[in-house]
Amino acid sequence: MAAFPSLPAWLKNLWPGHRPTRPAAMPEIVSGMTGRTPEVPSTSRVVLPFIAFGVLWIVGSDRLLDALFEDRALLLRLQSGKGLVFVLLSAWLIHALVRHSQRLAAHQRDELRAERDRLAQILRVSPTLIYSLRPDADALGNWHIDHIGDNVERITGHSRAAWLGSPDFLRRHIHPDDLARYDMAQRQLMLDGELHHEYRFRHGDGQLHWIDDQLRVMFDVQGAPRHIVGAWMDVTERKQAELALREAATRYQELFEINPWPMWVYDLETLHFESVNQAAIAAYGYSREDFHKMTIAHIRPVADQLRLLERIETLRQTQEPYSNSGEWRHRRKDGSLFWVELSGHTFERDGRRMRLVLAKDVSDRHRADEQLRLIAQVFQLSHEGIFITDARGRFIAVNQSFAEITGYGPDEVRGHTPAMLKSGRQNQAFYAAMWAQLLQEGRWEGEIWNRRKSGEVYPEWLSVSAIRDVNGRTERYLGIFTDTSARKAADARIAHLQSHDALTGLPNAVLLADRAQVAFASAMRNRTAVAVLHVNIDHFGAINESYGHETGDALLKTLAARLVAAVAPEDTVSRRGADDFIVLLSGSHTQDLSQRALRLKDSVAEEVFVGEQGFHLVASIGIAEYPADGAELSPLLQAAESAVQQAKREGGDRLGFYSRASQEQVRESLALERALRQAQGRDELRLHYQGQFDALTGRLVGAEALLRWQHPELGLVSPARFIPIAESSGLIRPIGLWVLHEALGQLARWREAGLPLVPVAVNLSLAQFRDPALRDHVITALRQHGLAANLLELELTESIAMEDSEHTIATVDGLKRLGVSLSIDDFGTGYSSLSYLKRLSVDRLKIDQSFVRGLRFDPDDEAIVRSVISLARSLGLRTLAEGVETEEQLSFLRDEGCQEIQGYLKARPVPADDFAVLLRQAMAEPAEPVTELVTEPVVVPATPIQPRS
Incomplete structure (x- = not known):
């Protein structure tokens, strides 16, 4: 390699003994994933x-020979030898290059095989399943x-052949509930x-x-999907x-x-509520949305705010998660307070410190403590002697009562036994029997005579109980014990009352x-008859209502005396109760029975005076x-009562014999109905007005219009x-409409007289309320008299309110939109269902006078x-109490x-x-008028009224 310094790099890479640079791993992995083999070195590399x-040898050797030798014959021989050397060197070079290429290809195949095996092992043990998809050439989109x-x-539980053998294998094994979501994802x-x-x-x-499942689409240069690569992992444990x-x-x-x-929590x-449970919502009266807008300070009274801040600061500084915060007063949405015991746990959420609190209502325990204090007060303040x-x-x-009754103070008796109070009237056997019962049963009660410190002997009713440990x-x-001296003096009176009426003194x-x-x-024995007369004073209840019970009691005493004076000494006049008397006429005969009964009736009819007030009373008498x-007496009393009821149905002020035919009752009822049909035309109907007053200031705030019928013969019916009768005959609607116009007309007349106006309440019957034209009648009446709607209050009975229908709700809403006030009359006397109060837009509840009458002496009435x-306070309604007399x-x-x-x-x-x-009196008071005078006609809403849901 040193002889060829200018050898290009690509040639160096192919030269024998030179190891080429190793290709990147990713193509091998991808090649292994796609199934392709590595590329074999090409012929060009050889x-x-x-x-x-060859080019270097020929050109270089020729030039070298020309430079070294000039003899042509020698050059030819050298050229031939050079060719032979070239062939040998070429063969050796080709052999070396081919062997190098083969070793390089083998080396690459070995490395690729090793990489492929390693990748296969990795994928084999990997929790991830790698797969690829190719498009179907026959079906586009598959x-x-x-x-x-x-x-x-290993991962799917299905063989490779199963997966590769069925194109829709995966889709067939997906849960049916997930298929639609799967298809949409694809x-x-x-x-x-x-x-x-x-x-x-x-x-x-x-x-x-x-x-x-994670997938990626691989696209070709034209942007068409070429194949899809996916990684599939079982995440069942995580899910x-x-x-x-x-x-x-x-x-x-x-x-x-x-x-x-x-x-x-x-x-x-910040002290803001993060979450509350249903029990907290029920106990405190706030909705869940209300709580989320509040802090824990909102449910504390003002007096406890400083203590709360101190407690919060302690919780912020302490690292103890669990703690008891003691007892606190909490406030409900309606303002009422109650006692709770708080315990809690501090924890962290999203980097913030939170507090989980449990509140236990301990109001009962506090009431029990209060009860103990009350018992201690009762012990000292009781009028009965206690030891x-x-x-x-x-x-x-x-x-204290012990000291007042016996004359001995606490220090004088402490350490002594009750024997110091003995009077000597009971012998030793009496006390032995008392102690025997006390030891055996744990209780003794009876009358005993004791001696005061002054020496006076007195009777007492004593109850002794043993108090035992666990x-x-x-x-x-x-x-x-109770000093019974006064009771002894009243024994004779009690004996009399056992057989006589307490009010009139008549036999009971x-x-x-x-x-x-x-x-x-x-x-x-004498073969005579005895008449049993049931005498009932007609309309006596109205006298009690109008003049009070004291006047009524005075009248009953006078009537009792008159009835006794009207019968013979051997006859009996008895008071059965209220305004009912029973008279026994002995030796009566049918021919004179009516005359004797009429004398009783006439004695009642004479004018009775209570003070300067005169009363004309009439009686209905039933005779058996x-x-x-x-x-026997019981069936005779029933017969006489049936007869008097028949007489009252016939109009009252008459005699009724038990044998009267029932047709008479029907006839009289029809006569009363005929008279009622003519009453309005004859101007016999009247409206009286009873004032309604502010309970605190006594200021006049309203009036109730009360219907009266002045019959020319029967009097005030x-x-x-x-x-x-009006309701059953259908007359109640025209009468009710007359009451509405008369009441509003009277308001208009008072206005013309320059008097201040107060709202007037008018009762609605069930038939009136069901009248589809009721709202139109109200609008017409207000317009006709030029009055504002807020001067009219309509009183609904509970039977109307409890008709929990869409018509009821729509009718009430329609009246409310006019500006009319609505109230529930005689609330609590019917089979009340409180659910209607949530749905009806009423303004006031009227407490029935039957509950008011028992205030200050009847705990049940007080509780109601x-x-x-x-x-009413919780629902945002006003309350009016009827029948307030004291x-x-x-x-x-x-x-x-x-x-x-x-x-x-x-x-x-x-x-x-x-x-x-x-x-006029209200006008003279300095307070502002209850309502301003509005003379414009009432404005009718343009939009239709929809029923409330």
Whole structure:
């Protein structure tokens, strides 16, 4: 190689003994993947060096001989020898070049084979399956596998032959649910040139495996797809881990959500809520969206904010993940406070410190502590004497009432036994029996006589109970006693009350039964009859409602005395209850029974005065006879009651005999209906107005229009009597429309008189509410009288509200869009379903007077009223209490947050002229008018009203 310094590099590479540069590995790998063999050295690599050698030899040797020798003969001989040498050297050169090319090709084949074997081993153990696809020459758009790795069976469970033998082998083994997504991905591959997707594949073992498939399209110079190279990997374990992680996260979320205690996660730096569970939403009243806009400071009262900041700072500085934060007061959305015990765990998420908190409601425990304090107060403030002794009966503690009753203070009795109070009236056997029962049963109760410190002997009702420890051993005795001196004095009165009515002093049911037995026995002996009369005072309930129960009780006492005066001494007048009396007429005969009953009726009809107020009462009397209508008192009472009910259905103020035909009832009902049809035309219907007042200021804020019927013969007919007839006969719609126009017309007349206006409430019946033209009637009435819609309130019954239909919701929304106020009347008296309150756009709940009447003495009524007010507050509704008659009731309602009241305490129902006086008084008050006068007609919305969903 030194003789040819100018030998070109490409020739040096081919010269024997020179090792060529090794080609890059990637072409070998690709060659191995595609199945092609390495390229053998070409003939040019042998021929070209030979030509170069020949040209150099001939030209160089000729010039060298010419330069060295001049003898031509010698030159010819040398030329011949030179040719022979050239042939020998050429043969040797060709032999060397061919041998070099062969060794080079063999070396390349060995290296390529080694690389191919190494790559095959790598691919064989690799979790990745390499394959390539070629286009189908016969079917455009189809691709066939032309190469697939040797590890195909290990990875897929299917043999290479199976893969290569079926063009759609892969597609047939893809899960059916993934096929559509697979096909879409293949189409996208042709657009993007690359694809990475996952799908489920049916493995040879029958199981479904998750496959991660990456493909790339190789294009020719014309841009047409030449072949596709793909890498296929089984990622089942990763997918299962992902699914397990997702399942764990789902399980955590489920446990988080279904935990019965409120839980939340908040950012320890910003204090914002990150997530809350359903229990927290239910306990605090906020929605999930509300929580995500809040910090944990929002659920604390203002007084606890400083303590909260101190606690947060401690949590930020400590590295202890788990901790108990103690007991806190928390605030619900409605503003109410309750006690919770907090425990939590600090953790990191995305580089931020979070706090998981569990809140346990311990309000009951706090209430129990409060109850213990209350018990301690009860112990000291109870009007009953209370003492506690040890197991040997020695006084440990006594309350103030004990000292007041016995005259002994705590220090005087401590260490002594109750024997110091003995009066001597009971003998030793009495006390022995008492202690025997106490030791055996753990309790003794009875009357005992004791002696005060002053020496006075007094009776007491004593209850002693043993207090035992967990092992059943007695460690204390608790004694509670009441001084029964006053009760002893009242025993005679009690005995009288056991057989007589407390209000009127008449015989009660017990004494009536005794006298009835005597009367029946006498009648049987003398072959006479006994009449049982049921006397009912008509419309007496209206007197109680209008004038109060004190006036009603005074009337009953007067009527009782008159009934007793109207019968013979041997007869019995008994009060059955309320406004019902039972009269036993002994020795009665049918011919004079009606006259005697009429005398009773006339005695009731005489005017009764309570103070300066005169009352004209009438009675309906039901009559049954012994033995014709019954052989015992109970069936006779039932018969007389049936007769009086029949008399009342016939219009009242009359006698009713048990044997009357039922057709009379129908006839009288029809007569009342005929009279009602003519009542509006005869101007017999009236509207009275009862004021509604602000519970705190007492200011007049509204009125309710109440319908009355002034019958020319029957007098003032109760709405309870004619409204059902109006509803059943279809008269309720025209009457209701008249009430609407009359009430609004009266508002207009008050306006013309210069009086301030307040909203007037009008009741809607079910039939009116179902009238499709109701909204049009309201619009017409408001326009006709030139009044603003906010001066009208429509009261719905619960039966209307509970019709949870699209018509109900659409009708209510339609009225609301006019600007009319809506309220639920007598709330809580029906079979209430609270779900309708969420869907109906009402403004006010009216608490029925049956609940208001029991305030300050009936815990059940108080609980119901308190719940209704709380419910209304939570829903953003106002509350009005009906039937408020006492200051105690008003005080309770104010304390609980009821905004408005209606009842005799402030105003009775009065005619329009009398109600104008209240309006003038309201005008004289310094407060602003309840509503401004609007004389323009009401504007009807142009858009149709859609039902609420």
